[in-house]
Amino acid sequence: MSKSVSADQFKKAIDGAGIESVKYWSGWKNEWRGMKWKGKNNNPQFLVLHHTAGASTDSTDPKHKGNQTSADEGQAKFVNRHPSFDPSLPASQFTLRRSGHLDVNTFNVCYHAGEGSFKGTEWSGHSVPDNAGNSYGLGIEIVSKGQKDDLTEAQWQTLARLAVALKDLYGWKDTSTYYFPRHKDWAPKRKVDIKASNSKVQKKFTEYAGQWDGHTPDYDVLKKADEDRTLASKAVWRLACRLADIGYGSKNWKPELYVQTWPVKTMIEYNERWAPDMEDKSVLGPKAFTRIFEEGK
Ligand SMILES: [Zn+2]
Secondary structure (H helix, E strand, C coil), rough: CCCCCHHHHHHHHHHHHCCCCEEECCCCCCCCCCCCCCCCHHCCEEEEEEECCCCCCCCCCCCHHHHHHHHHHHHHHHHEECCCCCCCCCCCCCCEECCCCCCEEECCEEEEEEEECCCCCHHHHHHCCCCCCHHHHEEECCCCCCCCCCCCCCHHHHHHHHHHHHHHCCCCCCCCHHHHHHHHHHHHCCCCCCCCHHHHHHHHHHHCCCCCCCCCHHHHHHHHHHHCCCCCCCHHHHHHHHHHHCCCCCCCCCCCCCCCCCCCCHHHHHHHHHCCCCCCCCCCCHHHHHHHHHHHC
16 A cells, blocks of 8 residues: 555455454544554554453353353443543554454554554564554454453454455555564563464464455456356456355365366355355355455355
């Protein structure tokens, strides 16, 4: 991105990240106290990982009642309009609930990093002046008890997909630690979040990283492969990768470029969910095409 990212570009990237559940809180486009990004091209340069330390459970069982989206409503509300700021404003750009649901509080600058420094660290290349982290980095509050390494797999999955989306949106080189520091990497004397090591974060990113290369195939090219199911084109591979990334097909499915042919079983699985009345559920309709590639669901 050679220009400052707009609200529309931001929303398109998040909506297309393959994150199952996203909420944009009202006022997410607001600019707070006239603050603007001071990073390269007037964009943020990294995402700071925080935890709320206020979760109701440290269980990682997805069925646990404390890991349902509604269980974290209070936490999400608190982060969205932090009551100790006057007037209240977001305490981070994102909140990541234990269910994997993502709340977008703002895409503009807000307070989350506080006093700190990257001088003499592996992040010094970001050239952030001391105590100015808020103007150079986004923040995500991950709902957790903060007592141990207790993030849910759903949280890791959303974080990994968000990481890829932000990297592409802002033109960051990759999803390495350099672009995803923990709060304690910025403020080691004051902060302990997040408890997970940077290598654990990287491991989880790799585990959940998308296989799709981010290019939307041409619908007509894709339809050719729908009609001739012996074709193993790049377009089919992109469809298969995208379906795998958003949770369809068998768990460890790795579509291979120029080998993967029309994913019949997975298309049926997809259409059974979205178009149960369809006569032939193995085909790709125009609505599904848009939903899969643009909306990531
Ligand atoms: Zn923090």
